Amino acid sequence: MVDAICKEIVLRKCEIDGEIATIYFGGGTPSLLTNVEVDKILSTVYSTFQISENPEITLEANPDDLTKAKILEFSNSAINRLSIGVQSFFEHDLKLMNRAHNQTEALECIVLAKKHFENISIDLIYGIPEMSSEQWIANIEKALSLNIPHLSCYALTVEPKTALEQFIKKGIVPPVEDDVAQEHHAILIEMTEAAGYDNYEFSNFCKPGWESKNNTAYWQGKPYLGVGPSGHSYDGNQRSWNISNNPIYIKKINDGELPLEREVLSTRDKYNEYVMTRLRTTNGISLKEINENFGLIFSEYLSKQMIQHIDSGLLCVKMDAIIVTKKGKFLSDGIAADLFMINI
Template identity: 40%
Template sequence: MAGIYFHIPFCKTHCHYCDFHTSCRLADLPGVMEAEFKELSLRKNYLGPEAVDTVYLGGGTPSLLDLEYLTKTQNLVRHIFEVNEDAEWTLEANPDDLDQKYLFDLQKSGFNRLSIGTQSFDGEILKYLNRRHDAQQAIRSVLLAREAGFQNISVDLIYGIPGLSKEAWERSVDMVIDLDVEHLSAYHLTYHAGTVLYQRLKDGKLSEVPDEVSLGQYEYLIKALKKAGYEHYEVSNFAKGGFYSRHNSAYWKGQKYLGIGPAAHSYDGKSRQWNIRSNPEYVQLINRNEQFFEIEELSEVDRYNEYIITSLRTIWGIEVTRIEETYNKVLAAYFKQKLDKYIGSDLVYIENQVVRLTEKGIFVSDRIMEDFFYV
């Protein structure tokens, strides 16, 4: 199985925390979309004989696209690739883009999963992040999506935000549960160079949240969602049974995927490709039939390290037999040496030759993964 990702690199405004490749020059959108459709045709052989099981439109703000673009995207994908009948079709959306007509048209067109960028259900935090929507719009977007027939809805939350009180965070988590969505992605705020919040941090206008505060927010998240019946299937992702993100799960399981659009990444099992991070240059190179991406061939050590980081984060864990059968003796011995260090600890456990993080280990997952890396 394989996946296709479309990067829609446009937003009406820039959020203060985001370093994704986006532009507010909406007049450029038609040209970029036509170039993406051409790229899709140019790379029709990239996935080989693999059937496509997930298609994901991310961004940026894919909900800026009208029905014409969304329909053309689906038609082209189905024309060029073999697509499973029950494939997962996901659209990322901003709450304020989602009115009743758009949602009904979207659901009718064949998109069966919606990922809504709520980020918070607290009005002051949304203003702090420079989100376009308010708390009521975030709630209303989920309710309207349900009315439109969506049975697979995901929302996002961010924690570790300066000024986010314990009470405000718990209200946001509780709202996710009350809205009864199928999936939640929750991320700690990261300060990326070039963003407004990074500059404020650098200028001393804000301070990072203490580790114990962030940890407390994450602990509440895990406990509240577990009590509500959600499965913690990846460090930052929670889902009701049967509603794991098939697209992101494919990344973590090392399956092939094709990335379309400026700054999009692709993986064929042996190498990684990433497209140029410039909308005008991307369009020009595509239209001139010139190379628009860079490529990196992955060494055996690269593949080993990637397997560690993508697998240990998830409930699927690291398969000991796969390490032994896939990688050379040096890497297999190195892994066993590191694993022996953790046997008997309360950070990882081994069951049926699969290594997984314990609940305590999840809180220090980055440190554990770094320890298993081969440098």
């Protein structure tokens, strides 16, 4: 697999024009990689593309993978940022979500990681069935007490064909409630704000200066190249995605064939994606950029559609930007949908 990923990087060397500022090992279980394998992939990236002087190089990992030896191993590689899938510091929540780690491993891996990495992010989940507001507050307090510079917090979504979905269908576990998730989100905003964290994107919170370069680039609509099975890419005009089947992926790459599909984006697609991504950020939607990039039809449509949400206190206009208010934050995806151009 590592050899195939390196071959794909070379095959796609013409797809990136300019300097790369962020490299992200995510999806699947990249923490299973050894330093030799990490170095092989990074060496291929460096020999194929132009890399910035101090790139952000992130590796996603689950707490059960981050043993003392593994953390030490990664600290001796070029990886300079860890994103740890903690999800919760409560045993009940972890079992409900069928996580492989326990609360002790969640805490211990962070303590160990902090000895070797300064730039650490952890994921937390809210809106979990049977999670009280007090428990959610305790989760946030634990994260803040650990002095983590970056938090990614997501509302629980029940994926099809999972154990949790079956538990809910059988009545073993109560269903996910939007009202509870909204309450938890309000608590999250209040507590992180009081602790001095910037909510620079709907789900992402950081101490000043600790924004994720990878996340920021995505929400700003910058191009990215995703390699490996299921890897998704975007160049500003089209999207592509690799096949998810590992053996077929490896075979096609070894045959010199890119195992992917491509989709050319229309102007309407680009406008809708711009609205969706920008509205989730603190900078919001630039009216000037809408006019310059998409033209008068889209600019006038947006101005018309946003009025109802401004009147209801969910959106506001500051200088050139349309920004979601604190009241509207939890509803930002729904608001974005109302601003989408459906027909043109």
